[in-house]
Amino acid sequence: MDSELLKVFDRNGAHIGTATRAEVHSKGLWHETFHCWFVSKEKNNYFLHFQLRSAGKKDYPNLLDISAAGHINAAESVVDGIREVYEELGVDVAIEDLIYIGSIRDEIIQDAILDREWGHVFFYMIPSELQYTFQVEEVAGIMKVELDLFEQLWLEKIDHVCATGIVVAENLKQVEVERLVCKGDFLPHNHAYMSSILKELKRILE
Template identity: 35%
Template sequence: MEIFDIIDENGNPTGKTVTREKAHTDGIPHRTAHIWIIRKKDGRVQVLLQKRSMNKDSFPGKFDTSSAGHIQAGDEPQESAIRELHEELGIQASPDQLEFAGTFPISFEKEFHGKMFRDEEIAFVYIYDQPVDISKLVLQKEEVEAVEWFDFEETCEECRKNRDKFCVPSGGFEVVKKYLERQNQQIKE
């Protein structure tokens, strides 16, 4: 059974915990780690997205963030990010290979598989820009059906229009855009 820290509006643990099921049945605030795998190709930024397994409790079969998962009670966001990358994609990242980009809130209520799913979370976003050969990834089949590289800007627009194919949270795109803008600014300086 997965246990999460209940968080305050700033994403800080309150000292109380909740089960995954209760968190999503009642919409109790908790934390997640989102890892965006990015690369530059032909002068454009690309993002690796995962296609969610059809048995997922939310957004089955849709393309989502490179890797993401709940932060277990007592864990820190970065250690969760490292664990999720390894579990879902087989990538063994070190702490210095993950760059913290920021946080954003996720809040929605939607029916999946005949029951309501309520999500209230703060996502901690990390960037992984090391070389990735997708043919060598070890996908966690219960979670991930496939992975594919997408153009970042085109996908950002596509996600706004086509929610049938994508379920990437728009807040994640905004955090990554700001990260990329900071990177470009540092290069110019």
């Protein structure tokens, strides 16, 4: 909603005031967001899980993105952002279930989009098979990519990778899918942001 107030920061992370969500995006103001990346281990391989954005989304429809993410309102603390996991994916997790790696700057500047975020980044190590209840207006499914292959894709060392997961069909039932994806199928996060995500995750998994 345009009336939603967000805290505004400078490039160094100092709090300098508040602005509406509309102002934040139209003026490219730095603001806080909650980022939760789902990670699974299958046999000896780790997988990074990506939310498939709904076709009805105003910005970046049908692209793969952070497992669950959202804005942190001016009256909220960082931990309040965990609501996004349940709202978007229907997965009930506690903040104690997550691994916090800190706040990372993420800039997405394209055409009319001026999105400058201080993303508070968490990892969720999936303990077992999950059952999802998607917020279909926002999320059309969840796809996973082997971590090492995704890194190679992001660094443009390879052109395509295989992604598997579940998507919401026209009848609203969840169906299993497998598809080849390229770097252009992912939301264009800042290179430094994604490099930090991959570096921190590999450090945790060592």
